[in-house]
Amino acid sequence: MTLELLLGMVMAALAGTVLYTILGIIPGTDETAVIAPVTLALVLLGIEPIFVFTFFMAAITAHKVTDSVPVAVAGIPGGVMAAPMVEHAVQFKKHGQADLSIRKMASGSVVGTLVAVPISFLFAWVLMPVADWVQNYAGPLFFFGTIILALLAKNRLVSLVAIIPFMLLVQGLRHLYWATGVVPEGRNVFTSFFLGITIGPVIVTLLELMNKDKRERMNRFPQRIISLTKQKRKMGMPNPFKILTIKETILSGLASLIGSITFILSAVGTTTLIGELFSNFEQDRLKKSSLAIACMEALANATYISGILIPLIAFGIPFSSVSLGPGLPLFQAPPVFDENYNMHHALTIQEIFISTLVGAGIALFITYYLVVKYSREISAFVFKWIPHEAIIGLFVGLVFLLGYIDAGWINIAGVLLVSIVAGSLHRLGVSFGVLFMALYSAPWFMTLFG
Amino acid sequence: MEKGVSGLEKHNQTEDQAKFIEVWEDLVSIKDLFLSILITASSTMIGYFLAHDQEPLPLFFGLTGALLGFVISSVLFKPKRTINIEDEV
Structure with missing residues (x-):
């Protein structure tokens, strides 16, 4: 490891850290929609x-810490x-x-x-012997x-019904592109469809605005x-373990452990479930909320980190809701x-370890300091100067760009189609996780026929 | 879509003031939104084509165009939020 590399x-x-401290505070910004495109651009560059x-690693840590500030x-x-x-x-x-x-x-984040x-490195090491088997199947x-994932979802029936039609849509478009020669045969259009899913709900709303009756209603x-x-300003760098009570430290540690082991599941789901469950250890309303907040934040952070590290180290396949969402461009x-060469193959375990320490460490240190000291000022700045219109414009711009790069002008309409379907399904209660997984498994599924 | 915001936007609600709609969990003006999208989508694609056929520059120029569109929209349009600073109770 040279000094230059470090x-x-x-x-x-x-x-x-800087980029996602700002983006984390902006209301409504979904992790996948804000982190995936930028990561993708860096990989492609x-x-x-x-x-x-x-x-x-810095991005997910910073975003996770700052998205709770507002x-x-x-x-x-x-x-x-x-x-x-x-x-x-x-x-x-x-x-x-x-x-x-x-x-x-x-402090819960810490x-x-x-x-x-x-825990992630340990768990990845435990899972390594089954990696070959996992990769083959x-x-x-x-x-x-x-x-x-569909069965575990809140709206399981509609999620189940949506899977195969959505796969047909994705594979149908891919085969159409191959047949017309827009894309060389065998290359799967992936990135722009993926982005199309994330901005689906926005696209559906935009189209509704074009309908006069809907717009007026x-x-x-x-x-x-x-x-x-207004906050009281405190001096110095506070110690996270003094901010949390012993009970909060132990329970949030335990919550993090559970979050790390259930890395495959949806981070939001586990956070709600475990956070509410653990908060019952306190009776007093405010103490209960304090415990719930510490545990939820700890668990969300842990699920994020392990959700990316374990599949990355052990399999090289995006086998968790986090790696299928914001982390997908790494795979x-x-x-x-692609499946045969991605971040798993590009980095050694030592490199992954050092990157994690540097990325998550720096992001955690800076955001912890900023959040504890200046959360009100940062929020006021973002709320005051960043219009929501500009953010939506930015994502639509990115979809145009990546859509064109994937398969030319016609693919802008293709991505629009994927967005309309994904957005409507999302409104019906189908989670992004199910749609991402369907996008990922569509090629294999279609080999079962014909 | 409208979780966690109840009560906050209900202040001072009168008919003629209520003109913004909710997209992606925050408020926008329809006109500003369509203009932002138009600006950013154009600046992104213009950026891309400025460096056409000189890999990997098009992507980089395209992203710069996207960022430029974002900055222009941020300057042109005001956020639909009013900030109130409260003293501690």
Whole structure:
């Protein structure tokens, strides 16, 4: 490891931290939609894999820590992952203790990261002997994974019904592109379809706006009033283990352990389930919320880290909801990464370990400091200067770009079609996880016929 | 789609003020939204074609175009949020 390499990794970690500290705070930004396209762009630009991975680890850590800031200061979730915490954070805000809930969250993140990194490496090592088997049966495993994910979902019936038609849509478009020669035969259009799924709900809403009746019947709101609570400024760098009580430290550690082991499952689902379960260890309303916040944040962080590290180290196949979401470009980014050569093959375990330490470490240190000290100022800046329109515009722009790169102009309409279907299915209650898995297992599934 | 925001936007609601719609869990004005998309999509594709056929520059230029569109939209359009700073209770 040369000094130059280390310096590059530090720069990558800083870039990921700064970008996702801002994006994390913006309300409504889904992890997959904001992290995946940028990571993908870095991979396609031909940036050294080790830098991309360090950037990615910093990005998910920073986004995870900061997406709970608006929950604490304004009661608005900064991302999908922060939604389960709203109810508890509001308790603190009501008592005028928004700063305390931020401290509890940030400390929970520290616990989650400290537990998840060693556990992930250990668990990946345990799973390595079955890696060959998993790789050989990736197609069927993914298909059954899709079914299981659908069965575990809240709306299981509609999720199950949606799987095969959605696979047909994706494979149908791919074969049409091959038949017309838009894409060379055998190359799977992947990236732009993937992005099409993530922005599906937005596209459906945009199309509804084009229908006069729907537009007029849509709910209208005046300017949203966001109340931020003034914080007491405290000196120095607070110790996370002093902010958490012993009970909170132990239970959030335990929650992180559970989160790491259940890495395959959806992070939001596990967070809600375990967080609510553990919070029952306290009776007092505020203490209960404090415990819930610490545990949820710890667990969410742990699920994120292990969800990316375990499949990456052990299999080289995106076998978890996190690696199928924000982390997917580390596994699939044709023509740079595919099933046969991706981040798993590009980096050694030592490199993954060092990147994780540098990326997650720097992001955690900086965001912890910023969040504990300046959460109100950062939130006020983002709320005041970043219009939501600009963010949506940015994603639509990225979809145009990646859609064109994948298969030319016609694919913009192709991605639009995927978005309309995915967005409508999402509204019907089908989760992104099921759709991503279906996209991934469609080629294998279609080999069963004909 | 509308989780966790109840109560916050209900303040001072009168008929003529209520003109924004909710997309992706935050409020937008329809006109600004379509203009933003138009600006960013065009700047992205213009960026891409400026460096056509000189791999991997098109992607880089395209991304720069996307970022430029984002900055232009941020300057042109105001966020539909009012910030209130409260003192601690």
